[in-house]
Amino acid sequence: MRPSFLTSTLCFALTTRTIARPTPEPWDLGQLWKDVKETASNIISGLTSSIVKPGCDANRLNDINYFAEYAAAAYCAPNHVVGTEVRCPDNICPTVTQRRVHTIMTFNEGKTDTTGIIARDDDAKYIVVTFRGSRSFKNWITNIALILIPAPAFCKDCKIHKGFYEAYQEVQPRIQAAVEKLVKQYPGYRIVTTGHSLGGALATIAAVDLRKRWKVESYTYGSPRIGNAALSFFITSSTSGSNYRITHLDDPVPRLPLLVQGYTHVSPEYHIFRGDHNIRPQDVNIVEGLVNFKGNTAADGIVSLNISAHLRYLGRPGTLMTGCAKGLFEL
């Protein structure tokens, strides 16, 4: 097939698709609010159990800060070269830069644009799989496909976000192979998956998948919901590694896809409820429950437009989680 033919076929396909399925309004707040009100009472009576533990252990907060640097570093992904030390411009990942952390592999799959790095931290002895969030925030949030598909590979009744799952599956064989090789070469290193936003969703899925063979911890920042209650429960009750799901103020992304669309969250949630940077242990609440209205999904504000809260997660004052993508990142 000649390239020109291919190109025109592709253009045609894209055009038809656009005409057939117009992009929905990203924030039809009126409708969302109506849906939420109609079913909120069912959800509240069925699934909520919000246990709030004020304050976060100082060592835990150190780790939360540390893996946030990796999540931020993933936005500089094209700059990372296999074999070299992981570094970020503008002092975005100072601790990672200080420690001996090497890029082992980078991945960037064309079809779904699933991008990230696998790094080996020889000082703290970690194997870290980091996923980058989407560079086109609006595009991603607008096209967030809500379809839940069965995921029997995880549990019988598990259902997962189709788009996130497919994006992960595209890179799964390469990640699995790289981790396997590293585990053999560096026994005793702990495995961590991390990522911000869309990257957080992928990091959660990677953790579930890799836990079939290894113990894996996951640190996610501003992750959307990824599946139904069965999947959330399965991940939450894992005995092969803990989940640290970090949210910030009224960040809109962890409130999506909506509860009424059949999604719940992994528990517990580490909700940073005060400030953007220099976060102290007392600025964090640990909130339990697959559905809770005591953390980011506050009962009085199920819909939020605070993009600023989504972009500011820990890091140095003035820096954004996406700071490394610079002009490449569009809202």
Ligand SMILES: *[C@@H]1O[C@H](CO)[C@@H](O)[C@H](O)[C@H]1NC(C)=O
């Ligand atoms: C929105 O986010 C910004 C930046 O993180 C924060 O300063 C502000 O207080 C937030 N607004 C609300 C209403 O929470």
